Amino acid sequence: MTTQRKSSAGAARRSESSRRAILTAAFELVQEVGYAKLSVEGIAARAGVGKQTIYRWWPSKGAVLFDAFLMLSEGADGEAALPDTGDLEADLKTVLRATVAELNDPRYGEPMRALSTEITHDPELAAVYAERLDGPMKEIKKERLRSAQRAGQLAADLDLDLAVEMLWGPLQNRWLQRGGPLTPEYADRLVETALNGLRPRR
Amino acid sequence: MTTQRKSSAGAARRSESSRRAILTAAFELVQEVGYAKLSVEGIAARAGVGKQTIYRWWPSKGAVLFDAFLMLSEGADGEAALPDTGDLEADLKTVLRATVAELNDPRYGEPMRALSTEITHDPELAAVYAERLDGPMKEIKKERLRSAQRAGQLAADLDLDLAVEMLWGPLQNRWLQRGGPLTPEYADRLVETALNGLRPRR
Amino acid sequence: MTTQRKSSAGAARRSESSRRAILTAAFELVQEVGYAKLSVEGIAARAGVGKQTIYRWWPSKGAVLFDAFLMLSEGADGEAALPDTGDLEADLKTVLRATVAELNDPRYGEPMRALSTEITHDPELAAVYAERLDGPMKEIKKERLRSAQRAGQLAADLDLDLAVEMLWGPLQNRWLQRGGPLTPEYADRLVETALNGLRPRR
Amino acid sequence: MTTQRKSSAGAARRSESSRRAILTAAFELVQEVGYAKLSVEGIAARAGVGKQTIYRWWPSKGAVLFDAFLMLSEGADGEAALPDTGDLEADLKTVLRATVAELNDPRYGEPMRALSTEITHDPELAAVYAERLDGPMKEIKKERLRSAQRAGQLAADLDLDLAVEMLWGPLQNRWLQRGGPLTPEYADRLVETALNGLRPRR
DNA sequence: TGATAACCGAGACGGTACGTCCCGTCTTTTA
DNA sequence: TAAAAGACGGGACGTACCGTCTCGGTTATCA
Structure with a gap:
């Protein structure tokens, strides 16, 4: 999203402080006024920045919001990994419970x-x-799933992309559609059912 | 959403023709110009209706859109049921393939x-x-799932709400987030994996 | 303005109480909210009357306002006459001072x-x-001017219409255009100057 | 009315061409559609201008209209003076006849x-x-009246403001109230009567 | 060590749409 | 059949933002 500036001759460079102010303002504003009332005008005012400075570097307010997330996530990642205690079910429950907490x-x-x-x-x-x-x-x-698969805890021919979607998709969906309460217990049951399948075991 | 009118004295009644024109216009417009450019002004113009007639009966353009869906679905339902051939897996694949087709x-x-x-x-x-x-x-x-459960094809203690979410949630989610292509094959694999679970079977 | 109703058979007659309520409401409202914000809708609401009842009997809100004035003046006139003490100048000053008070x-x-x-x-x-x-x-x-003319206090060939306009016109105009303060002294000087003319006397 | 712009730092300046387009449009529109149907929306459309550009600089459509008059008058004035042939009555008749023509x-x-x-x-x-x-x-x-006063053609103690109002007030008033035809002859008689007064001369 | 060119804040601009008020017409129900 | 109630199609209101466009003012190389 963020265009990389060439360091060519005679060019004034992009202001890093304005960039951070804009992303911070966008993230804060969307919390305060909600998505529908988020406006470029408002972001610029809050950031103490001219509107053009936003339009110069981002094509839409969605792109600004996106970069705001990117800024946050870049602060936090760096080779992150899911817990791997050897107990797949327990580990997944831990992670999905964390997801639930974050969404709430x-x-x-x-x-x-x-x-x-x-x-x-x-x-x-x-x-x-x-x-x-x-x-x-x-x-x-x-x-994490690959590790479990190697340990024989997951089907050898399992499509891992599909597996991830089966674990996190229902969660995301319930959250977006407000289709019911997002609780730790829900996360637990989701993990259990996904691992075992809907059919009777045996 | 739709308020039920009392038939009390001296009340001019809601125009059914305007209501239908508005809902139809809203549904058509959102197809043509997309959600971002859908406007109450546009709906009113297309429906040949004053803006106030919309604001009088709906609190937001979302509510209009919702009623438009309701109108469609009410035309189509009437004790609908999913196919039940006795073969749960085949029936679910049929239905999820239909969902995929509809979303696409x-x-x-x-x-x-x-x-x-x-x-x-x-x-x-x-x-x-x-x-x-x-x-x-x-x-x-x-x-449909209940029927299968009675036939012993699903776990006796299965939470049917969760089961539905595990079958349709990943679909819905991939569609909303554009997280990958929505194909009939994807539907098939989703059904199989959900029924059997992620773990190796025996 | 007010249409004369025939008293023919089988016809529901115009409601006198509605008529009075409308005129009263119009007169009061224009005082309270001013001319620009006076609306038929507001008059009807204040009078407890349907809008149609106004449109049925008056062609415009101006006509309503006019009838409101008519109602007031009809209550007050009945062969009214200006004071005639024989002293034209004093009588005119009395009357113009009264006009000033009314306009203020x-x-x-x-x-x-x-x-x-x-x-x-x-x-x-x-x-x-x-x-x-x-x-x-x-x-x-x-x-009143005719009486003075007969007494030789006004020029024999004076056009009385013009005379009235010369006495009241400047007053009315200063009031409408807010061209200066409307005081009793102004009325007095106006009368004196109009009677004697602008030229030096002699 | 027209705000004087400070030339301080970072200020985008007012567009002179938009200003002229707005004033011209307002003046033309009020001729064509009349006062009652004059709208800010209409002025903006005719001038090819956003509504906000009008609301940014004028508080009401009346203020726009006023500035339109100001623009015209500023084009025409520049030390204008009334004719002074030495014959006051004739000069006033000339001027009032011109006023009559303009109002008509x-x-x-x-x-x-x-x-x-x-x-x-x-x-x-x-x-x-x-x-x-x-x-x-x-x-x-x-x-012009002062000049006549110096020449002894007007009373030495005459209030010139009042004199002007006595000459032009009745004209203005008859015009606004449509109290009768506005003719050159009316202007003549008004001048004569105002100069000589209503009383018999000697 | 300027010059000079891009960036920056500010905010005016032509527009679109908002949600509200009121217009004048109409339909329904009651008296 | 007049009157109250009030929904209707419509036009304009004054406001909020859109994305574009000047304006000075301010850096920060390069010639």
Whole structure:
């Protein structure tokens, strides 16, 4: 998203302080006023920045929001990995419970819903999202599953992408559609049922 | 959503023709111009109606869109049921393939994304959606699963709500987040994996 | 303005109480909210009357306002006459001072400005006004001047219409254009100057 | 009315071309559709301008109209003076006949009525009018009378403000109230009667 | 060590849409 | 059949933002 500036002759460079101010303002504003009332005008005012400075570097308010997430996630990642105690079921429950907590946290919930909406309606943004944010995250999840697969705890021919979607998809979906309460217990049952399948065992 | 009019004295009654024109216009417009450019002004113009007639009866454009879906679904339901040949896996694949086809159909895709977005950002609308649209649909799905459960094809202690979410959630999610292609094959694999679980079978 | 109803058989007759309520409401409202914000909707609401009842009997809100004035003036006239003590100058000063007081009275000022505006922009209303309200008033004024003319206090060939306009016109104009303070002293000087003329006497 | 822009740092400046387009459009529109149907929306459309550009610089459509008059008058004035042949009566008749012609001219009549109405209902506008348009005009008239006064053709103690109002007030009033035909002969008789007074001469 | 060119804040601009008010017409129900 | 109630198609209101476009003012190389 963020264009890389050439360091060619005679060029004044992009202001890093303005960039951070804009991303911070966007993230805070979407929490406060909600996605529908988020405006470029408002972001600029809050950041103490001219509107043109936003339009110069981002194509849409969705892109700004996206970069705001990217800034946050870059602060936190760095070779992160899911817990691997050897007990797949327990580990997955731990992680899904954490996801539930995060989605229920109002500080992250509203911005994430906003980003989600932008992705739904902007294929280009969706592609960047898949590459920069969702992709790395999914890889981390798949890595844990791969480890379990090697240990014979998962079917040898299991499609790991599908597996990840079966574990996190219902969660994400219930959250977006407000289809019911998101509780730790729900996370637990989801893990159990996904691992064992819907059919009777034996 | 639609308020029931009392037939008290001296009351001019709601115009049914305007109501239908508005809902039809909203549904058509969201297909043509997309969710972001859908406007109350546009709906009113297309329907040949004053803006006030919309604001008089609906609190938001999301509510209009919702009622448009309701109108369609009411035309189509009437004790609908999922196929029940006795072969659960085959029946589920049939149904999920149909869902995939519907989501990929541009005539329904865009309006559904729009509705989905409105639900994400409007808890009130979400509640009505759960009650009037999603609820009845889910009941139909659960009915088919219940039949299988009675036949011993599903675990006796299976939570049918969770089962439905595990079957349709990943689909819905991949569609909303554009997380990958929605194909009939994907539907098939989803059904198989959900039924058998992620673990190795024996 | 007010249509005369036939008292023919089988016809529900015009409601006198509604008529009075409308006129009263119009007069009060124009005082309270001013001419610009006076609306048929508001008059109907205040009078507890359907809008149609207004449109049935009056062609415009100006006509309503006009009838409101008519109602007031009809309560007050009945062969009124200007004072005639034999001292023309003193009598005119008395009358013009009264006019000044009336124009400065906020209870009558705003409605009169409103009526004035309607007349300015509606020739039809202007004609009715000339016939029903201004005409009779002017006749009364001219009657006093005629008496003075007979007594040799006014030029024998004086055009009395013009004379009335020279006495009241500057007053009215200063009031409408807010061209200066409307004081009793101003009225006095106006009378003196009009009677004696601008030229040096002798 | 027109705000003087400070030339401080970082200020985008007012567009002179938009300003002229707006004033021209307002003046033309009020002629064509009349005062009652003059709308900010219409002015903006005719001028090819956003509505906000009007609301940014003028508080009301009356203020726009006023500035339109100001623009015209500023094009035409520049030390204008009334004719002074030494014959006061003749000069005044010439000028009042010109006033009559102007008021009867539909190109100026309708806009002037509109401005007049706005002034009647907006004290603030009235003050600006008195200072910027009516004041200078009145001064020119008073100058001619002052000259006559020095020549002994007007009473030495005559209040020139009052004199101007006595000459032009009845004209203005008859025009606004449509109290009768505005003819050159009327202007003549008004001048004669005002100069000589209503009383018998000697 | 300027010059010079891009970036920056500010905010005016032509527009679109908002949600509200009121217009004048109409339909329904009651008295 | 007049009157209350009020919904209707429509036009305009004044406001919020859109994305574009000047304006000075301020850096930060390069010639």
